[in-house]
Amino acid sequence: MIDRDEVLHVARLARLALSEEEIETMARELSAVLDHVARIAELDLSNTPPTSHVVELTGALRPDVPRPCLPRELALAQAPSVADGGFLVPSPQA
Amino acid sequence: MSDAELLALSAAGALAAIAAGELAGGEVFDAYLKRARGDHEAGVDGLNCFTWVARGPADDGSSERGDSPALAGLPLAVKDLFCTEGVPSQSGSRILEGYLPPYTATAVSRLTAAGAGLLAKTNQDEFAMGSSNENSAFGPVLNPWDRERVPGGSSGGSAAAVAAGLAPWALGTDTGGSIRQPAALCGIVGMKPTYGLVSRYGMIAFASSLDQAGPLTRDVTDAALLLSHMVGQDPCDATSLASPEPIRTPFGESLAGVRLGVPDELTGEGIEAGVMESFNGALDSARELGAEVERVKLPHAPHALSAYYVLAPAECSSNLARYDGVRYGLRAEAADDLLQMYTRTRHDGFGAEVRRRIMLGTYALSSGYYDAYYGRAQRVRTKIAEDFRHVFGGVDFVVTPTSPTVAFKLGERTADPLSMYYSDYCTVPMSLAGIPALSMPCGLSEGLPVGFQISGPAFSENRLLDAARALERALAFDGGAARV
Numbered sequence: 015m016i017d018r019d020e021v022l023h024v025a026r027l028a029r030l031a032l033s034e035e036e037i038e039t040m041a042r043e044l045s046a047v048l049d050h051v052a053r054i055a056e057l058d059l060s061n062t063p064p065t066s067h068v069v070e071l072t073g074a075l076r077p078d079v080p081r082p083c084l085p086r087e088l089a090l091a092q093a094p095s096v097a098d099g100g101f102l103v104p105s106p107q108a
Numbered sequence: 109m110s111d112a113e114l115l116a117l118s119a120a121g122a123l124a125a126i127a128a129g130e131l132a133g134g135e136v137f138d139a140y141l142k143r144a145r146g147d148h149e150a151g152v153d154g155l156n157c158f159t160w161v162a163r164g165p166a167d168d169g170s171s172e173r174g175d176s177p178a179l180a181g182l183p184l185a186v187k188d189l190f191c192t193e194g195v196p197s198q199s200g201s202r203i204l205e206g207y208l209p210p211y212t213a214t215a216v217s218r219l220t221a222a223g224a225g226l227l228a229k230t231n232q233d234e235f236a237m238g239s240s241n242e243n244s245a246f247g248p249v250l251n252p253w254d255r256e257r258v259p260g261g262s263s264g265g266s267a268a269a270v271a272a273g274l275a276p277w278a279l280g281t282d283t284g285g286s287i288r289q290p291a292a293l294c295g296i297v298g299m300k301p302t303y304g305l306v307s308r309y310g311m312i313a314f315a316s317s318l319d320q321a322g323p324l325t326r327d328v329t330d331a332a333l334l335l336s337h338m339v340g341q342d343p344c345d346a347t348s349l350a351s352p353e354p355i356r357t358p359f360g361e362s363l364a365g366v367r368l369g370v371p372d373e374l375t376g377e378g379i380e381a382g383v384m385e386s387f388n389g390a391l392d393s394a395r396e397l398g399a400e401v402e403r404v405k406l407p408h409a410p411h412a413l414s415a416y417y418v419l420a421p422a423e424c425s426s427n428l429a430r431y432d433g434v435r436y437g438l439r440a441e442a443a444d445d446l447l448q449m450y451t452r453t454r455h456d457g458f459g460a461e462v463r464r465r466i467m468l469g470t471y472a473l474s475s476g477y478y479d480a481y482y483g484r485a486q487r488v489r490t491k492i493a494e495d496f497r498h499v500f501g502g503v504d505f506v507v508t509p510t511s512p513t514v515a516f517k518l519g520e521r522t523a524d525p526l527s528m529y530y531s532d533y534c535t536v537p538m539s540l541a542g543i544p545a546l547s548m549p550c551g552l553s554e555g556l557p558v559g560f561q562i563s564g565p566a567f568s569e570n571r572l573l574d575a576a577r578a579l580e581r582a583l584a585f586d587g588g589a590a591r592v
Contacts, residue, residue: 064487
């Protein structure tokens, strides 16, 4: 069972604001899903390695050849706020 | 050729008519453009399949046409989450409202290079998280078989558009069933290829170890044709692989000597009676075509959903960390400082299901819980892949119903996340194993389509499409009733 404090802790890690009402709902719904998911604890997995990738894959690296990168004006074109050729954001300290 | 005759053609049929000089590629584009625009402009009176529709053939975003236009200008509908240069690509999310990418996804640019024209972007569950298309910031898509029901998800707009004849074919993506389940609920063909066969470059990411692009089409031949122009290694996606052989036109007529395995775990409790009846009817047809049908066991399949709902949210929480209101998309106004700007932007921009999965994934990856959840889920994934490998030692394909139920009513499962997650019960095991799987219509139950799922070992696409084509001929499903 996930309690209110745990919800707030995880929301802080996820950089997600939640309203009072949403905290309650989230606690209830996360608990329900985690109860279901916890069934995998019944399995004996002691000699089973974790999957890191589903298909055999070797030599995935491409040659390290310089290519043109995204032009600055294109990179900034979709930003909510820009200044002096960069992304403008609120100050980290109020 | 009249519009009705044109609409009755599959994509391959239209290409044959173009080759025979009976039709021009531009005519096909124009006919579908009129239909797609009609649905888009109808608003709440339409099916709400699209988030963007081309204004004309010149507006198709495909400036780089190949020399040999194999697809002859045929129109293509593309799921919203594929980046298309200069065309809105919003992944069904408020946080990406109005986003115009500076580049095009490889799967799309390969198809436009082969001569396809971008017709429309299709509605979807937000960031592909959902099984009903009810989680879209652009509103739900309606099922053309019954407008009070969902089309499935997350590629719901693509599936409904193809079923309704608003596009001849469409691109979707499948993470845990997001191509196959909506294809099943809308009575069309949908295929998730082997993981890595199609580049993920330019697909707005949900769960990177599972996401895979694939075709949604009227029939098996069209699925093979569309897929054949999508596959191939891409220097921009290190997990993409060279296809061991080209995808070719399926020519299956018989299933003689083909062994089909029916897993006990995915054909028992929880599957609707009408769905089982239709599925068993398709098995009888397969036997008549010469297939041997036997029971098999996938002992860990019942745990697939649990593992999936750890792994997919974990990867989603990491992938969606990029939406911070800085570089693109929504930014919440009037924040006091940077942290508040982040947290408010993410609260306002993400819908309820996406927030839930981000929280679930962040929890599963957080200090003290990683081994119990993520670590264990990755081991369950190994077990599931081993189960399939073992079964494929004795049979050629594993077959199941695609979805435990036919299309359900709008709103029926939104209040209970677990009941919604259960929609993917039969499709998630193949996703976790990274193997190809195709859903094809096998009949109706209560007037609604039922999907038949065929899956095979990694890279068995050609054999799988041959078998599906043979079965399709025998079943002779007619989806014409859904075309509006």
